[in-house]
Amino acid sequence: MSKQEHSKKVYIKVWIWLLAITIAGFIVSPLGLPGWLHNLFIVIIALMKGGLIVAYFMHLKFERLSLIYSILLPLILIVALAVALLYEGTTRFL
Amino acid sequence: MKTSGRLDGLLFVLFFVIGVVVCIWYLVGHDPGFLPLASEHGGFIDSLFMATLIITGIVFILTHLLLVYFAFRYKGSGNGDKAFWYPDNKKLEIIWTVIPAVIIISLIVVGQVGWGKIFHTEPPDDAFVVEIVGEQFVWNIRYPGEDGEFGRTIPELISRANPIGLDPTDPASEDDIMLLNELRIPLDYPVLLKIRSKDVIHSVFLPNFRVKMDAVPGMTTTFSFTPTMEGEFDLVCAELCGLGHYRMRGYVVVQPMDELEEWLIEQREME
């Protein structure tokens, strides 16, 4: 474990970023953007936040590539379930 | 290690031969067991079934022939003499990956063409519409009547006398015809089943018509098909729905359109 991965400076930077994009998420709502754009924006912000936490706080970014893949790739499967359910919900139900 | 296997090898061969003979004897006597076909799309399903049966039958016999032959032929003596060392052959493996893939993909393609015809084609506007509402353990059948429209149903109105909760204030409900367990449909004419359920999941299964669709509470599922044979057939429940699942019986009567229309008028008058 090298010292760099756990440097305080990086954590503070990430923390500030997290706060900044969380606030950005709030500001966008009253702007009255079209629904899909608003949703897209919100989801991108969530992914960015998640990415920051996973990459720096959980320092996955500094782990071996094989570990990164073994953690992230399986998540595709649960996303597939969500996509199938949303598709099913919007096209067929009730 | 004493594991003589002459007998086991022989038994494998014997079992395979007897099994195949019995199977073929049975198949010749009974087809694969299909009930008489009574719908248009059913022909496609049956022939796809038969095609798959032939393909898989060949694969079954070939692989089992190899299995029992090897079992019979390559018996070890147990005194440590070596077998033929053969760990790998890329070419062979690619061949037997590609061949099944091609066969299988062609089956999928053919299947999807049929699937598209059954489910992705909209039924014609003048299709004969019947509603089937599953209930523990009967089928409520409803015809829209002369106006061609089903009356509104409201769950709060359901009672013994009004099994599906028909709303009497809706003008469309006046000429609706309600029947129990008796589904009459016209010969050679597209039929659209609108399937609902009052309580748990049922499944409308018409084995002669190769029709099956779940009756799911809270939503309306549909199945459209064209009957091609006159007569009386079974309406079966194919999804576990409770203790009476096995006796949730209905009848399907297929008759020419003009007879059916007369019968509908009679029913209307009787109500």
Added chain:
Amino acid sequence: MSSEQASLHVDIEHHKESFISKYIFSYDHKMIGKQYMITALIWALIGMGLSWVMRIQLAYPGQQIPIFETLLGRYAEGGILAPEYYIAMMTMHGTIMVFFVLTAGLVGTFGNFLIPLQIGARDMAFPLINMLSYWTFFLASVVMLLSFFVESGPAAAGWTAYPPLSALSSAIPGSGAGQSLWLLSIALFIVSSLFGSLNYIVTVLNLRTKGMTLGRMPLTVWAVFIAAILGLLAFPVLLAGAIMLLLDKHLATSFFIPAGLYVGDALLSYEGGSPILWQHIFWFFGHPEVYIVALPALGICSEVIATCARKPLFGYKAMIASLLAIAFLSFIVWGHHMFVSGMNPFLGSVFVLTTILIAVPSAVKVFNWLTTLWRGKIHYTPGMLFAMGLVSLFITGGLTGIFLGNAPIDIQLHDTYFVVAHFHFVMGAAALFGIFAGIYHWFPKMYGRMMSNMWGRIHFWLTFVGIYLIFFPMHFMGTTGVPRRYYAFTEFEYTMQYGGMNEFITIATLITGAAQVIFLVNFFGSMFFGKKAETNPWKAATLEWTTDDPMPGHGNWKGEIPTVYRGPHEYSTPDGKEDFILQTDSTGFGKMDKE
């Protein structure tokens, strides 16, 4: 010794052995594996008993069978099994067999017993969690057993527990307390399986001995490893579903229950849920579950075939690749259980494609097994017989899957006896044969004694023929359209024609079931009176046979863990002296490992 292994070794050395710590709350992976095995065998007897009850009812509907009343009490008053309890028996048969016999009996038994032995580890990575895994499973068993004794009877909505039937006690009595206990038991089982999976995956990745690359692991370890990954990812989804169903049942939420239901002369006050959602969630778990059961059986089969045919497993890499392909595909095929469930037909098309593609890796496996047998020197041990039987059953069950996976044919075959035949071949019987093959093959290592060869062979032939006699005729019933989960076939003329066949199947079931007594006697008898085993009775090449005794103590190897120099299935190699070379054989490598 690596640092990882060393810290584990310290833990083991400090672990004192009393009766309780050795046989009950044991940390030793071998004892935990045996505990799983014995528990699964007991469950198998219960599950089999339930299938006898069902078969007798189906063959002789409406007839008084006095023994039913003696055994089942109020569920069969006057010797006639009531329909609601027939369904309950069927539900419990499915649940018990899928979860408690096949999953626990294969992954639990062989995962625990074989992984550390075959990869060269002292024990699992987390012996404590391993112990907890078994005892959570035991608790799940107790809860499931309790549900037989509640007032309204055990769960009765099928092992798939489709709501609304499973959620509403007014729809069927079993959906009261019985179903709640069922859900609780399954939730416990999920926790147990999670503990197990974490252990298996981490152990396989981090605790392999020196030289044991992934490409040198025996196929059993590969298969259990992949099954553990499937369990890790599939079970939590069922947990989410089970929690939602419990909330529906006890807090009257309506996740799975739509508005306007009218059950038992009363309008229910649920609003807005979707029964199809449960089906999606259940089968997202349910299909991988099939492979959690099947893959270890296929792995065991591969290994036993290679060992007993005295040949290297043909296409070792392709076998692993096909396991991986099957595992991946199994997550994206769940919709094939729902072609006619009201699911969007377009989704149906997608699922047809992914489903039938599974046939390709499966075919590769079969061809590779056959080529392994080709020009082999087959030793007919009972384990080998069961492995070869598995190949046959896997072919039969796999081929019928091609019918069911093609959506248009499934319209006719869905929920008929064709399905029953299909999954009993490919998942039920094939996996069971995997268990038998594994037990016969590794019994000498488990108990230091040999099982009787002759009785093993008799057991095999009765079981193998019996399975075909029971399940093959069901295909014909299925094409005719005889629906499954029927209490009796007396209500329809076209189902009545199979009266004779049903009687035949029932008799076959009774005989095949009775034949399992041979196994039990052989198993328990050999445990105490069997011939003492050698360290390596089958002359196998894998690591577990290099332990100092036939029955290694906790820690597995007395001295250092051996280093591995070669692949797992080196049989009949041209340059070897004997017809097998142990993985640890360092002939020709000089003093490499002493560095």
Added chain:
Amino acid sequence: MNHDAVLEQKKIMESEWGGGKAPFGVSWRKYMMWIFIVSDAFTFGAFLAAYGLFRVTSAGWPDTYEVFTAFPFIGVEAPMLFVAMMTFILICSSFTMALAVSASYKNDRTKALKFLGLTILGGSIFILCQVYEWYHIIHDGATMTSNPWGVPLFSATFFMITGFHGLHVLSGLILLTITALKVKRGFYERRGSYEGVEIVGLYWHFVDLVWVFVFTFFYLL
């Protein structure tokens, strides 16, 4: 035996995946936490996927900006402000957790303990906030089966998902407390490795991560 085999064996013995080593470069304890997190993510994923289906199929899903308006002590309606604050607190606790891990790797026991304490504090405040929020919307009339803003599934999924997440926070707090006590007693120092702190940290960050998605999908969308 040919030369190639000897060479290959040599390569294997030196390689990361050759056995006897940790191929991912992490110990088995840490890797176990990682895959546990993946598994747990699937549970949450299933809940959220189900929620998504309810959301798109139910007509008239309530507007969260009208539901979550309460804020203690200020007496005016402040849509989403409270939950924004909760998010802020949880992110901060994640931040202090990262600092605790960092300090523990520098063998700075007092600092590690301090940051762990701050993390526990943040987590506890988050739980209290959640209690307040639950109390408030229950007070407004929301139950598992009905709520004043429309679709009952809204409150049912809300209680289910935030409840399940809350359970994770609670168990995280218990784990953190145990870890803090171990740090205090010098358990990790004696062991020579502070990895335990890092592993608990992973779990805590995951709880935060889940909240990010719950917050996004449930409150913001």
